[in-house]
Amino acid sequence: MFTKSYYLLRSTQDGQYLAAKPHNQASKGFLMLFNADHEALSYVNHHAAEVANRFAVEPISGLQLKQMMERWGYEGVGVVNDPLVPQVDFLKLQ
Numbered sequence: 001m002f003t004k005s006y007y008l009l010r011s012t013q014d015g016q017y018l019a020a021k022p023h024n025q026a027s028k029g030f031l032m033l034f035n036a037d038h039e040a041l042s043y044v045n046h047h048a049a050e051v052a053n054r055f056a057v058e059p060i061s062g063l064q065l066k067q068m069m070e071r072w073g074y075e076g077v078g079v080v081n082d083p084l085v086p087q088v089d090f091l092k093l094q
Helices: 037-047 049-054 062-072
Strands: 006-011 030-034 055-060 076-082 087-092
Touching: 006 037, 030 037, 030 062, 030 087, 037 049, 037 055, 037 076, 049 055, 055 062
Parallel strands: 030 076
Antiparallel strands: 006 030, 006 055, 076 087
16 A cells, blocks of 8 residues: 555645544544545545635655654545545555
8 A cells, every 4th residue: 555656635725634534523534545636636526516626636655645644643544446426445554
């Protein structure tokens, strides 16, 4: 997983990354990852069209991803396989 590049959605207003958060509000959540930039854009345009202009797509390498996860304390990642349905594989990192 850390050898591949992914794409993230980041808020242009507050710099937060798109994350899926469980009911436990104390959790930082699962960082949402996309396999291609156009998939990230499709996701935000389809599911949040009214705020899509508030997000930017950023590429991230596997090494950077590992460092970001440690620094920001995300519980794991959610890899989006189909941005329109959406189909997401959640992986909890140990």
